[in-house]
Amino acid sequence: MNAELTQKRWPTDPVPLPPEGFAAAIFALLAIPAGLYVATRIATLATDENTGRWNPIHSLPLFRTHLAGTETLITAAGLAVILATAAITIWVGAALTGAPLGLLDALADAFNTAPVVLLPLGAAVLALGWYPTAVGAIGALPVAGGFLLDVLAQGHRRPRLGPPALALRAPGRST
16 A cells, blocks of 8 residues: 555545556546547448538448448547547556556456447437437437436435446345
């Protein structure tokens, strides 16, 4: 343990956040901009289709589902780059300050948010086929709704219902 963390403190002093807690907080917040990124990438595809920028592409013998699938895969690859960049950045910062956070731990923590971020991607792709003019709003709905639910749950001192709380709950055991 760091000697600074083990010193006695006054009751009013804030408790220092360990590196693992800091990284977890940053990666939990990373889900918001990453979710908005994936929603806007698919919304851009819908906007380009609606404005006629894809007319030369649609004149080729390609299906719309092929184009949407390709854009979805490219967006998912971009998401992986964003998460890996965030993990490496946090790891470099931890290494520079001497905090005990390994690269594999940082990568695992960053990619732990991927299922949460894939939800807006799925909503945006669903909206692309269902209601193309509202892809951005429908794709951003899980991000905004999840953030609002988390804020309200914390404000009313309810237990967190997000993915970390569910992942730590073992079957047949109460928390």
